[in-house]
Amino acid sequence: MTTARNPRSGDGDRAGSPRRRSRVGAATPRRSRPPVPARPAWVPLRRPAPQASPALVLPLVFAGAAVVTLGCWAGPASTTGVAGWLAWAGRLTGLLAGYACAVLLGLMARVPALDRGVGADRLARWHAAGGRLTLGLAAVHMLFATAAHVARSGAGVLEGTLGLILHGPAILAATAGLAILTAVGVVSARAVRRRMRYETWHYLHFLTYGAVYLAFAHQLTGPDFSGDPVTTTFWQALYAGVAAALAWYRFLTPVRRALRHRLRVAGVRLESPTVVSVYVTGRRLDELGAEPGQFFRWRFLAPGMWWSANPYSLSAPANPRFLRITVKAVGDHSRALARLRPGVRVWAEGPYGALTAARRRGPRVLLIGGGVGISPLRTLFETLPGEVTLVYMARRDEELVLRDELDAIAAARGATVHYTVDDLTATTTGHTVPLTGRSLRTLIPGLADHDVYLCGPEGMTAAARHALRRAGVPSRRVHLERFDF
Ligand SMILES: Cc1cc2nc3c(=O)[nH]c(=O)nc-3n(C[C@H](O)[C@H](O)[C@H](O)COP(=O)(O)OP(=O)(O)OC[C@H]3O[C@@H](n4cnc5c(N)ncnc54)[C@H](O)[C@@H]3O)c2cc1C
Known part of the structure; x- marks a missing residue:
């Protein structure tokens, strides 16, 4: 493990600007220090987005089932x-x-x-x-x-x-x-x-x-329905409401947004042998309302790719000039991203996801990212207010992508990054932190008072949750994003 705190600061431009960093047309290795803004680069929403918490939704669903049961019981x-x-x-x-x-x-x-x-x-x-x-x-x-x-x-x-x-x-x-x-x-x-x-x-x-x-x-x-206009109307309204929500949010909104924002690939940058960042530009990007930690479903209108829309998180705060995703090649779609050419039209459905600042319950935050799970955490690391610490885990050194940016953010906001790798044979980080309650408690003083944002492969997130429980972090303060639904 190595710790980065207050290294040389960036030069004041936005993190990972495509103009500065991407090589247009093809994914090419390049490792210059990325510039990072001194203050958060994300564009805040104009008004707070309404949220329906699980504590409200589940009781409502069960209450509906109870009404149906009672209606059937009292029926004719x-x-x-x-x-x-x-x-x-x-x-x-x-x-x-x-x-x-x-x-x-x-x-x-x-x-x-x-x-x-x-x-x-x-x-x-x-x-x-x-x-x-x-x-x-x-x-x-x-x-x-x-x-x-x-x-x-x-x-x-x-x-x-x-x-x-x-x-x-x-x-x-x-x-x-x-x-x-x-x-x-x-x-x-x-x-x-x-x-x-x-x-x-x-x-x-x-x-x-x-x-x-x-x-x-x-x-x-x-x-239960025949001859009863009240129950019949209720049932029809239930289905009509759901059909309207499906038509609006799943079909009409993506089309409306595609026409409004006219997204296109700006460039692709190779972050490691298996990870690329894709930069996307378009019109009125600030109106997308994308918060740090959220993801879109990306449909690239390139040959062989238009029929699939895959979820990838924003790996840089959305800003009026570009959106960025950072993706590990695991299958056909993620592998094909490295071959995207500038100008390819993009349909991005979203923003979705609840791994945002709204989940936070206190001022101290620990981010734990595994592998490409760093993507949403990278934006939160830059933008979350308060005291933020990042633990970034990977199997090998080369899998610690976006490292320059993370160091620059740590410098800009006076935060700490702990890098940890499993494979110690060829590493510049040189350390590994076992995912146990004890080692996390030693690494992060006052861990039990932190909100923990967690994103990574299934085995790693399961081990981290177990360790956090052992370290006394209540599960309501552990906020997890899974990449595998
Ligand atoms: C909310 C969310 C955010 C994500 N963010 C990132 C990110 O920032 N960076 C990153 O590298 N990966 C991310 N992923 C994982 C990424 O979506 C998958 O690795 C990718 O879609 C795999 O597609 P493939 O065709 O390359 O591989 P495949 O071999 O076709 O798929 C591998 C596995 O990926 C999942 N998957 C594939 N297609 C989809 C889809 N359309 N919708 C949901 N799951 C799918 C399935 O579990 C599948 O078994 C995220 C996943 C989710 C759910």
Whole structure:
């Protein structure tokens, strides 16, 4: 480990300006000391962005489920005899599955208040867990409904099942919807998904819109809705609201922004043999409202790249002249960035993410970055007010990218950077800090009073969280960005 504190200061220009640092057209190694501003370079939002905290969102979701359950309980349907109870259980599970579908789509609508408040990675985890629950509810609903139909009609199981499915177009469509949901559930299972390209899985996931659409009509045919304009209007409004949010935030806003900002690649810079920084320019960049720590989904309109939009964090504070990302080559998309040419059009969807200054609860902050997880932390290191310390971990020296900038920021704001590497055979840093509670406590005096921002590979973040717990940092003060949802 080496510690950088107050080295020579920068020359006053912005960190990593593309004019000064990028070699236009191709990624070329270059290692000049980057200039860093004496004061934060990011453009603050004009007004504070609204946020919906997890402590508000989850109770609201469960309250909605309780209302649905109570509505079903108090509904007009008969519960006489076994068939009546089976039908009632079928309706309850069906209504809950229908409600959950709307919630799941709403969570992934990329509503800014949700995204900033809850965080895109946590939303994705909720969505995955909720997806499994919804599929289970829908399957149980079908079983109960079929059993009730068989019990009432007195037909055999096969005949009764077919009779129900073919009862009318709405139920036939819903059955097709359930089949599609099941197929999406199967490809989302970890073991299957791992064998699949991310984009294949992602585009297959869009089929869920069709599945939900197919299932919608039959939801309104049950006794809880028929003849009751209040419940029918409520249900329609729920789905219409979610559809409007999806259309607005996932489709219209990105198009509107692309036309407004007209982003283009300005240059590419090689930071290490496997890491590049891409500089993007455009119009009215200050109006993007991107905060340090946030990310965009980047679609580069270059041959072979336009069909995928990958998430990368800003690695320099957004400013009116450029946006910058710093990316490690791990697969097709990230590898192709090194070949981007200046002028390539860019669609950036965002900003997203909750790893921002708003998470901070006190004036002292520790940033722990592993490998390319330094990207969002680099912007926070420059811009967070208060006392900030950075611990930057990598396996080898050459993986400690953006080091000149970090040293210059440390100098400009009087902050401390601790570099630590695993491989001590060829290092200029020369030290390694084990990720244990004791070593972190020794390194950072008063650690338990810090907010900790954490970003890096899964194993490293898991070890860091464990160490921080041992060091007495409450988990509510550990703010994590995962790169793997
Ligand atoms: C919020 C967030 C911020 C990130 N910021 C950075 C960053 O600043 N620098 C950096 O180097 N990496 C970052 N990543 C990781 C980066 O997105 C992936 O490494 C990259 O998308 C891999 O794509 P690929 O085609 O090169 O590799 P692949 O081999 O296709 O993918 C490798 C893995 O990356 C993930 N991935 C791929 N495509 C996507 C996608 N469109 N959306 C979500 N996950 C995907 C999947 O888990 C996949 O298994 C970030 C990830 C997230 C979720």
